Amino acid sequence: MQRSALPAGRIQQNQVRTGPSRRPQPFTSVRPHATTICNAAASLNGNGNGNGVHSKARCSGARCPTPAQTIRTIVDIVNEGTLCTVNASGLPVGIPVTFSTDKQGQLQLHMEREALEMANIQGSTACSLMVQPTCQPARAVAAVTLMGKLDAPADFSATTLPLNVERCFYFGGLDQSSRGLEVSGSDFQAAEPDALRKAAPELVNTWNSECAEDLYRIVSDFLGVPLTEMSYVELLWVDQLGMYLRSEVAGQEGPQVLRVPFYRPVLDERDARAVITMASQIAWERERAYTPPITAMYADAAAAAAAAASNN
Template identity: 35%
Template sequence: MATATFRVHGSLLEGAAAASSKIAIARSIHTSCIVPSGKRQVHLSVSKSANLGKIVDLRSFSGKKDGERRDGVLSVRMGASASASAPAASTSNPKLSGQVRPSPAEAARTIVDISNEGTLSTLTETESWPTATAVRFALDAQGNPVFRFSSSALHTRNLALDNRASLHVQLEQPGRQKPQCTLRGRIVKAEEPDLQEKLEIAWERRFGIERAQDDAYFIMVVEQALQSQDMGEEEVWMSGDDYSSAVADPLREFAVKIVDDMNQKHWEDVRRFTNVYAGLDVEVEEVSMTWVDRLGFDLRVLTKSREMLEIRIPFVREVTDERDARSSLTMMAQIAWERERSYNPPDVAFVGSFSVSSGG
């Protein structure tokens, strides 16, 4: 059963959530959850007549520990059929059932593919304290980070004694979201000529030709990866094999451009997405798109009551490239426009007969 998942960026939820694990949605339900810090009440509201009889699992209301609130944002993750009245959010496409955003492994591959800088931590020569510095990196075909260090570099000296290391990479998305991942593994120096050539090609593909006689190439063999959708949100561990076998999102090179175009040129459509597909029963002050991927897009909404909401809306079907994504957004915008105006298109008059004229 599909549900709409609400997440409060505050502290652990108590009170009503502890009393019952599930509630049925009536026309409007307000669930008060007591936050330990100051006993402040946070009201979660689901209001949509078409949702009558749906079930919300209160165990999916996952809060953050006290002190980890992120701007008081309430996240509203709309599932593929969370609102029965949403024309494109309800779909029978098996590829979208149960998955409305890329997997953590796909997200991690996307983050490192878009980025070329991160924070590398290695163990120091004395006392084995981890020391982190900003580094550039490239990638091989499996997503393993490739580094280039001089013989006198701090990390070169550290790795000669203990080659365990971690690389943290953070992506700055529009709307202040910061998805991030940490790769953990062992870094080895490329000694064989074939491996050196392979890593040099990977490096030059990302940074161009760089000449330095004292530099050597290193590669991290990823053993584990940790991915988080945003700062302060739950982290997910995955194996190195899961990470390496995942594929970066096909929209990664175009997402920022699509988001900018939608916010600057099609802001009315973005607002309609909130009204029609999310079905929020609140007055909206501002809304903007923050990210788009092959399975859907994220919206950030400021309400008249100054609440900040984050909404995930899935595509009707998986998109494969920039053109496909723009086409799907255009289609969803047209449907939203028609639904907002209760517009019924006229019947098409088909041609009853035709004749073929010969030339001459």
């Protein structure tokens, strides 16, 4: 079936298709209204206008990655930041640096022997590292400040220095309920980066540019708002537990960030595509009160079973 051409994040009322946009993968889905609503959705009818989840993206429990997991994700997909050290006069100085993460999740900062920060850490190895993706869509996810001490050798001859993280300040870009949250160094070390961290930008681009109708149907169904009243939907980010979207409903407050969790965690990019497609399929079926037809074989078997039950 050929997909209609839709601009990114936008759909017109006369462009609404009469069927699902793609053939879904054979997953058993659960009604999103019943089982995939985070704390924001719990207030769906609590504000008098029926769109409680439309106001802000809030996460809890297993419906969103924890701040520690998001921090690990950000650190894993970024390789540069601002290192702040203290100079001989006691003043903090911020310097751009690059870093990498080894197999154990240990941050390794790369510096030059003659760099200003190398001179500073000879007085004190205490430092902070500010990290945020520079490009969209990852830039919108979060920013983090990692605080701790550099593990510098006695002669300060090395140019790759481990950073022992003692605590973190997490600034949730999309998760507005977690701005400025402190996370311990042990929680940071124990967390795993998100499974979709490398694939998320491509998923965001694909759904906004080629599958906008799916997003409109999913958000329409999640909010309980007719599809024709959806003015704007844009996918912002995808993780293994759900999606962040910017949406706007006609006649209501301007675009807001919305968190739509998946009904189960996804494993990889292919699995994410299947689950998002299924969410669109379920939304389409519920919109039309659609019941899949039963084949003649199963219909005959059901009739025979019913007849046998009535005779008994």
